[in-house]
Amino acid sequence: MNQDREPLLPGVRLLDRIMKANPASSISRMDAAALAKAQTTAIPDRGVAAFLLGRAKRGVTITTSDFPASHGARLPLRIYRSRDAATGGPLVLNFHGGGFALGSPRMCDWICGIVATRLAAVVVSVDYRLAPTHRFPAAVEDCYETLTWAAEHAGDLGGDPDRIAVMGDSAGANLATVVAIMSREEGGPRLAHQTLIYPPTDLTENVRQTRSYQDNTRSIVLSNEDMAAFNALYLGEGTDARDWRVSPAYAKDLAGLPPAVVVVAGLDPLHDMGVAYAEALTAAGVPVTLKDYPRMPHGFLSFPRLCRDSGPATAAIVAAQAAALRVAAR
Amino acid sequence: MRRVLVTGGSRGIGAAIVTAMAAGGDRVAIHCRAGVQAAQALRARIAGTGHVVVTADLSDADAATGLVEQTVRALGGIDVLVHNAGHYEEQPIDTTPYALWMAGWRRMLEVNLLAAAALAHQVVDHLVHRPEGPTGGRIVMVGSRGAYRGEPEATAYGASKAGLHALAQSLAVALAPHGIAVGAVAPGFIRTEMSANRLSGAAGDAIRAQSPYQRVGEPAEVAAAVAWLASPAATWTTGTVIDVNGASYLR
Numbered sequence: 001m002n003q004d005r006e007p008l009l010p011g012v013r014l015l016d017r018i019m020k021a022n023p024a025s026s027i028s029r030m031d032a033a034a035l036a037k038a039q040t041t042a043i044p045d046r047g048v049a050a051f052l053l054g055r056a057k058r059g060v061t062i063t064t065s066d067f068p069a070s071h072g073a074r075l076p077l078r079i080y081r082s083r084d085a086a087t088g089g090p091l092v093l094n095f096h097g098g099g100f101a102l103g104s105p106r107m108c109d110w111i112c113g114i115v116a117t118r119l120a121a122v123v124v125s126v127d128y129r130l131a132p133t134h135r136f137p138a139a140v141e142d143c144y145e146t147l148t149w150a151a152e153h154a155g156d157l158g159g160d161p162d163r164i165a166v167m168g169d170s171a172g173a174n175l176a177t178v179v180a181i182m183s184r185e186e187g188g189p190r191l192a193h194q195t196l197i198y199p200p201t202d203l204t205e206n207v208r209q210t211r212s213y214q215d216n217t218r219s220i221v222l223s224n225e226d227m228a229a230f231n232a233l234y235l236g237e238g239t240d241a242r243d244w245r246v247s248p249a250y251a252k253d254l255a256g257l258p259p260a261v262v263v264v265a266g267l268d269p270l271h272d273m274g275v276a277y278a279e280a281l282t283a284a285g286v287p288v289t290l291k292d293y294p295r296m297p298h299g300f301l302s303f304p305r306l307c308r309d310s311g312p313a314t315a316a317i318v319a320a321q322a323a324a325l326r327v328a329a330r
Numbered sequence: 331m332r333r334v335l336v337t338g339g340s341r342g343i344g345a346a347i348v349t350a351m352a353a354g355g356d357r358v359a360i361h362c363r364a365g366v367q368a369a370q371a372l373r374a375r376i377a378g379t380g381h382v383v384v385t386a387d388l389s390d391a392d393a394a395t396g397l398v399e400q401t402v403r404a405l406g407g408i409d410v411l412v413h414n415a416g417h418y419e420e421q422p423i424d425t426t427p428y429a430l431w432m433a434g435w436r437r438m439l440e441v442n443l444l445a446a447a448a449l450a451h452q453v454v455d456h457l458v459h460r461p462e463g464p465t466g467g468r469i470v471m472v473g474s475r476g477a478y479r480g481e482p483e484a485t486a487y488g489a490s491k492a493g494l495h496a497l498a499q500s501l502a503v504a505l506a507p508h509g510i511a512v513g514a515v516a517p518g519f520i521r522t523e524m525s526a527n528r529l530s531g532a533a534g535d536a537i538r539a540q541s542p543y544q545r546v547g548e549p550a551e552v553a554a555a556v557a558w559l560a561s562p563a564a565t566w567t568t569g570t571v572i573d574v575n576g577a578s579y580l581r
Contacts, residue, residue, distance in 0.1 A: 290425075
């Protein structure tokens with residue numbers, strides 16, 4: 001699709017204006033002080049950000065907890081349960097987006113709440129350590145530890161240890177599939193499903209060869225400069241971006257990974273790498289559902305009020321998860 | 331008392347078929363892929379006794395062999411096969427890469443069509459070789475309106491269901507000498523747990539407006555048609571495909 005000629009949907013155009021008017025929304029225009037401030041500022045319960053991100057549905061109980069991680073501190077968790085669900089439902093781990101340097105579980109209240117209620121699942125979202133204070137592999141380690149901890153404590157959490165899924169958006173999708181590969185490699189918990197929402201699967205310079213990167217001239221939500229800035233913060237000097245724990249696209253073998261739903265957006269520099277990863281999973285024999293929303297920007301599921309495809313995309317995600325986790329979606 | 335195998339019987343349309351057959355006095359084998367909790371809960375809820383839960387993953391059609399053996403062992407035989415299990419994926423042709431397209435086609439054909447053929451073969455084999463003979467056997471396939479109306483987002487689903495209708499019709503001719511009647515139902519949009527998310531909002535209104543009744547179908551309405559096709563009265567209707575779509579598509 002030629003992105004320059006396609007008219008923007010009104011909601012997407014408004015989102016673009018709001019984002020561009022707010023310098024704190026673009027990592028490539030932030031200095032260290034601004035980044036530190038962004039990392040420590042909690043999203044208020046009222047105001048523009050809270051409105052755009054949406055709220056958890058009624059009927060969702062949100063609690064906070066933490067567990068002792070091997071790096072010495074405790075990792076905060078945000079846990080979503082359906083108020084009327086019995087225990088023993090599936091356990092879904094969520095990893096938030098934000099380029100490995102921004103964001104918090106609060107950003108995902110809307111979709112985590114939907115998954116918790118529709119699947120009668122326990123959704124556990126981890127506040128993993130952020131770059132550049134904690135560069136790769138800190139986030140990967142935190143997310144994998146969350147998986148092993150949650151699997152061991154599934155009963156305490158009210159979930160079923162035999163039905164664990166991972167999900168994530170943007171950087172969180174990278175972490176979700178890296179965790180899935182890692183669990184296979186290390187004989188960790190067996191995952192039943194992975195939800196990869198606009199996953200950055202290739203953090204190398206090869207992204208420049210893709211058409212969706214070259215076509216990303218309007219830079220809605222995520223500019224090519226932002227992407228480079230995020231990668232630089234996450235990796236720092238001397239890290240090989242071809243390490244599969246950085247770029248899962250370079251994993252030697254994707255066979256035996258859990259079934260996946262991959263969501264991609266047309267107005268997103270990451271579109272093509274998401275499709276390529278879905279193809280690679282398919283070639284390895286992994287059942288994949290690809291949902292492509294041509295008129296949506298990167299991050300559209302975080303803006304349910306402005307991006308009209310966030311509803312259908314969420315429905316598709318829930319349907320895929322329900323089938324893999326053997327529950328009847330409600 | 332007849333013995334009925336219902337594939338995909340733990341939820342949605344399948345669960346309604348199980349409920350209807352049990353209410354009619356049949357003993358039912360409720361098939362599910364995995365996670366037997368829902369199937370066991372259903373078994374506890376339906377009328378009558380002697381029902382069983384059987385499992386098989388029909389994403390490999392050869393699993394049908396074991397499923398029929400399992401059912402014959404548990405119920406002592408099979409008189410009626412209802413193939414309701416199905417797999418649905420949306421894969422628009424213009425945005426789906428070739429490899430995913432083909433993999434999805436294979437998955438849908440495997441469950442929706444090949445598993446039906448495999449089950450039919452094994453059940454007919456059982457019916458023909460049982461001491462009392464095959465007469466009175468029934469095979470009912472749960473097809474889809476999409477076979478006729480088109481499934482633009484899920485082409486493999488529509489094609490597999492068209493194949494399923496054709497399979498039922500060919501079998502009706504082939505099995506008439508054995509006294510086995512074969513039929514199919516072609517449901518339109520039915521309100522199930524799995525379809526609930528598509529029925530909310532404006533998209534839901536459009537779906538309801540497909541029928542002059544301004545609503546979608548209920549699983550029990552499909553089950554009533556299946557129960558009829560499985561009944562002893564349904565001999566002369568063999569080879570038919572019953573539309574169960576609230577006049578949302580006429581052919």
